[in-house]
Amino acid sequence: MGYQVLARKWRPRTFGEMVGQEHVLRPLINALDNGRLHHAFLFAGTRGVGKTTIARILAKALNCDQGVGSNPCGECAACRDIDAGRFVDLIEVDAASRTKVEDTRDLLENVQYAPTRGRYKVYLIDEVHMLSNHSFNALLKTLEEPPPHVKFLLATTDPQRLPVTVLSRCLQFNLRRLLPEQISTHLQQVLLQEDIPAEAPALAQIARVADGSMRDALSLLDQAIAYGGGELREQEVRTMLGTIEQCHLFELLGALVAGNGMALLRAVENLARNTPDFSAVLAELISSLHQIALLQIVPQSVDELLPERDRYLELANGLTPEDIQLYYQIALLGRKELELAPEPRSGFEMIMLRMLAFQPDASCTDDRESPIAVSAAGEGAPEAPKSVESSPAPQAAGKKRGKRPRNEEKETDKERLREPLASSKDEQWAEKVAALKLNGMTRQLALNCICKSEREGVLELVLTPQHKHLLSERHRQRLEAALQTLKGGPLKVVIACAPDEGMSPAAIEQRRELARRQRAEQAIREDSNIQNMIDTFGAEIQTDSIVPAD
Amino acid sequence: MKIYPWQQQQWRQLKARQDEGHLPHALLFIGLAGLGKRQFARALAQALLCRYRDSEGFACGACPDCKRFQAGTHPDFLSVAPEEEGSAITVDSVRAVGGFLTLKSHYEGNKIVVLDPADGLNTAAANGLLKTLEEPAPGALLILLSCAPGRLLPTVRSRCQQVKFAAPPSEAARGWLRSRLAGPQDEKLLLNLTAGAPLQAVKLAEAGLLEQRMEMLAQFSEVFAGRRDPVAVAQQWVRQNQIHPAVFWVNSWVMDIIRLKFASDPPSLVNSDAVKQLRMLARGVDKLPLSAYQKRTASALHQLQASLNGQLLLEELLIGWAALARQRGSR
Numbered sequence: 001m002g003y004q005v006l007a008r009k010w011r012p013r014t015f016g017e018m019v020g021q022e023h024v025l026r027p028l029i030n031a032l033d034n035g036r037l038h039h040a041f042l043f044a045g046t047r048g049v050g051k052t053t054i055a056r057i058l059a060k061a062l063n064c065d066q067g068v069g070s071n072p073c074g075e076c077a078a079c080r081d082i083d084a085g086r087f088v089d090l091i092e093v094d095a096a097s098r099t100k101v102e103d104t105r106d107l108l109e110n111v112q113y114a115p116t117r118g119r120y121k122v123y124l125i126d127e128v129h130m131l132s133n134h135s136f137n138a139l140l141k142t143l144e145e146p147p148p149h150v151k152f153l154l155a156t157t158d159p160q161r162l163p164v165t166v167l168s169r170c171l172q173f174n175l176r177r178l179l180p181e182q183i184s185t186h187l188q189q190v191l192l193q194e195d196i197p198a199e200a201p202a203l204a205q206i207a208r209v210a211d212g213s214m215r216d217a218l219s220l221l222d223q224a225i226a227y228g229g230g231e232l233r234e235q236e237v238r239t240m241l242g243t244i245e246q247c248h249l250f251e252l253l254g255a256l257v258a259g260n261g262m263a264l265l266r267a268v269e270n271l272a273r274n275t276p277d278f279s280a281v282l283a284e285l286i287s288s289l290h291q292i293a294l295l296q297i298v299p300q301s302v303d304e305l306l307p308e309r310d311r312y313l314e315l316a317n318g319l320t321p322e323d324i325q326l327y328y329q330i331a332l333l334g335r336k337e338l339e340l341a342p343e344p345r346s347g348f349e350m351i352m353l354r355m356l357a358f359q360p361d362a363s364c365t366d367d368r369e370s371p372i373a374v375s376a377a378g379e380g381a382p383e384a385p386k387s388v389e390s391s392p393a394p395q396a397a398g399k400k401r402g403k404r405p406r407n408e409e410k411e412t413d414k415e416r417l418r419e420p421l422a423s424s425k426d427e428q429w430a431e432k433v434a435a436l437k438l439n440g441m442t443r444q445l446a447l448n449c450i451c452k453s454e455r456e457g458v459l460e461l462v463l464t465p466q467h468k469h470l471l472s473e474r475h476r477q478r479l480e481a482a483l484q485t486l487k488g489g490p491l492k493v494v495i496a497c498a499p500d501e502g503m504s505p506a507a508i509e510q511r512r513e514l515a516r517r518q519r520a521e522q523a524i525r526e527d528s529n530i531q532n533m534i535d536t537f538g539a540e541i542q543t544d545s546i547v548p549a550d
Numbered sequence: 551m552k553i554y555p556w557q558q559q560q561w562r563q564l565k566a567r568q569d570e571g572h573l574p575h576a577l578l579f580i581g582l583a584g585l586g587k588r589q590f591a592r593a594l595a596q597a598l599l600c601r602y603r604d605s606e607g608f609a610c611g612a613c614p615d616c617k618r619f620q621a622g623t624h625p626d627f628l629s630v631a632p633e634e635e636g637s638a639i640t641v642d643s644v645r646a647v648g649g650f651l652t653l654k655s656h657y658e659g660n661k662i663v664v665l666d667p668a669d670g671l672n673t674a675a676a677n678g679l680l681k682t683l684e685e686p687a688p689g690a691l692l693i694l695l696s697c698a699p700g701r702l703l704p705t706v707r708s709r710c711q712q713v714k715f716a717a718p719p720s721e722a723a724r725g726w727l728r729s730r731l732a733g734p735q736d737e738k739l740l741l742n743l744t745a746g747a748p749l750q751a752v753k754l755a756e757a758g759l760l761e762q763r764m765e766m767l768a769q770f771s772e773v774f775a776g777r778r779d780p781v782a783v784a785q786q787w788v789r790q791n792q793i794h795p796a797v798f799w800v801n802s803w804v805m806d807i808i809r810l811k812f813a814s815d816p817p818s819l820v821n822s823d824a825v826k827q828l829r830m831l832a833r834g835v836d837k838l839p840l841s842a843y844q845k846r847t848a849s850a851l852h853q854l855q856a857s858l859n860g861q862l863l864l865e866e867l868l869i870g871w872a873a874l875a876r877q878r879g880s881r
Binding site: 337 | 563566567571572573574575582641644645648674677678679680681682684685698700701704705707708709710711712714716745798801805808809811812813814815816817818820837838840841844845848849851852
């Protein structure tokens with residue numbers, strides 16, 4: 001293992017080699033060149049963006065034999081020793097394994113002594129967020145006014161965990177995530193010098209998966225080189241990273257649009273054959289949903305050259321913006337869940353099916369059939385549901401047992417109720433109104449009308465006098481338009497105002513509601529448990545508190 | 551020491567990297583539990599410590615180094631694991647790793663540390679490992695094993711090179727399982743239940759948990775029908791010392807019920823021997839509450855890893871399940 005991984009081998013040795021972070025480098029370089037250097041720095045940022053690297057370069061810049069400046073020579077004894085990690089006056093402390101206050105006191109005891117051979121004693125405290133509270137407090141006085149020959153460089157991924165008293169004594173630099181372009185350009189340079197051929201899309205993929213961290217990118221590059229046997233091809237890198245091809249993604253999205261659970265499960269099955277990284281798949285799905293949402297709302301913002309733009313457009317037409325938002329939300333929340341899932345594939349399936357679970361039931365009515373309907377249709381295991389739902393087991397009867405038979409009763413009651421309630425013409429009109437998808441006043445108008453006659457493209461409606469206020473030309477026109485689209489041909493709607501001679505949909509609904517209520521009251525009254533309670537405790541039924549539940 | 555047949559590819563790749571002298575200093579083995587990552591790590595460690603590797607890169611098993619390794623006394627090998635199963639790896643053991651790697655090798659060879667499982671490192675320990683993990687002394691190799699890499703610190707993950715282990719293709723896995731198990735068993739079901747991880751499947755078959763599972767499913771259905779008291783069932787499961795399997799099964803059944811709600815013949819159905827019962831349960835619940843309930847069962851599975859009152863957890867799950875049935879009943 002004399003091999004040094006790329007991330008270590010290509011750790012920048014001068015400020016010029018650094019990628020990105022100009023907003024940090026510039027003040028540092030200027031301060032070094034003008035001799036106005038602060039005595040304590042704090043570098044913060046996520047993993048692999050260059051915190052420790054900057055700190056080490058800074059140590060070199062301060063101690064280079066050629067003099068303090070932003071361009072350490074890299075050749076003098078001091079520079080070489082720092083690069084090799086054996087310079088006496090660069091004290092690199094692993095704060096995470098020396099957290100105790102005693103460790104910190106040991107460290108501080110030596111601060112007062114002059115450097116052994118360099119110009120400055122540089123204390124580089126890495127992972128500083130892990131120091132104990134006492135350690136931080138022990139550090140405060142020295143950190144505020146160190147001797148002139150001492151510089152403190154602190155590095156951490158988690159600056160929130162430092163006390164404010166430490167933060168206020170340091171010059172804080174927040175290092176940013178690197179852009180994918182910056183990463184892939186750097187990878188290209190590394191590969192050029194390593195003399196390894198590579199396909200550009202492969203590098204772009206690594207850069208994307210690295211998620212802003214150069215070390216992640218270089219680690220992945222190492223893996224990819226090993227995987228590809230000294231060469232980087234797009235297909236192999238894709239397999240290694242577990243990212244998937246667009247076609248799989250479209251298969252998933254297509255099944256979502258169609259609301260087809262079976263197709264969705266099959267798409268996951270196809271996907272699983274390539275053993276992908278399911279959290280990466282979810283991330284891709286999220287970004288495609290984002291593209292679709294953009295296409296729906298601000299189409300011009302989406303690049304014309306987006307690959308597969310047509311298919312995205314197709315999906316954008318198939319989904320409502322609400323759907324997309326919902327899917328996006330579920331996928332986003334699912335990311336965390338997937339991390340905890342014992343087995344990623346099932347976890348992914350559950351997230352995908354959850355998206356479908358929120359869909360209105362139009363597309364999957366067959367699954368919704370109540371047990372009664374199933375047994376009536378005589379299909380598959382007819383007696384099975386009954387035995388679960390309503391088999392007699394009196395001793396264990398919970399509260400819900402009482403409800404269940406009532407529920408069944410109600411289903412049949414409903415059927416019975418429907419017939420005498422209204423004439424078939426009124427029923428038809430009520431169904432039509434329900435199918436119209438109207439809202440607001442127009443809907444109220446339609447609900448309170450009675451269909452008198454329909455012939456030769458003229459529909460005569462009668463409005464009951466007490467709803468006269470609903471009638472206006474505007475709503476009549478809207479109703480007409482809606483009926484025309486439903487019918488798919490020309491249709492004229494005439495609304496007259498006359499006393500009752502049938503039942504409007506609203507009246508039907510009212511009547512039905514009343515009947516339901518009566519049945520509910522009756523059911524409560526007849527319930528054996530409640531009877532018992534009345535008999536035993538002299539309980540009273542508060543009739544107006546009964547709400548029909550179904 | 552041998553590796554399992556489905557690990558050939560990973561072995562070849564690591565061997566190729568070793569031949570080129572390109573073996574990194576930190577490897578992270580990722581894959582489901584029951585794929586033999588631990589054995590692979592040990593085989594790799596032994597091979598790297600052995601001086602007389604064979605042509606495929608395996609340890610000879612006869613040289614003094616191998617003898618020491620097999621006896622567990624090789625001074626250049628350190629295995630770090632939690633003090634007891636399920637608890638965390640503490641910062642002290644990690645500091646010991648730092649100390650171990652600072653010293654030179656006893657036999658002028660490599661020094662190897664295996665951390666198993668890496669997601670068992672607590673926060674302090676994981677942070678304490680960072681500096682060592684980034685730049686250990688030359689000749690050091692750290693091998694981290696993890697079934698849930700999402701739980702590792704990103705700073706740890708970024709310092710390692712990942713080696714992924716996937717479940718073997720089902721044909722091969724079934725064949726291997728058949729040769730491993732005494733007596734006829736439903737290999738397909740066993741593998742389904744363990745997401746294709748053969749070693750877990752062996753464990754499952756040997757523990758004889760399958761019959762018990764059907765019994766539990768019957769009780770689960772009875773709770774749904776309102777014929778059994780959820781609390782009593784929870785108590786019974788606790789008494790049988792089945793907390794962990796129970797939560798696992800419940801989650802697996804609920805996932806299957808969801809699958810059955812969406813497709814009549816889902817390709818990824820796990821409990822293939824209990825389709826009838828599950829289909830019956832599926833008829834009695836609605837998708838939306840079911841989906842919400844599954845979220846609960848999945849997180850319960852996760853919570854089991856922390857020290858938690860198992861009885862309360864099971865009660866909560868079963869009462870929620872009974873409530874799901876009631877919801878539907880009252881509509």
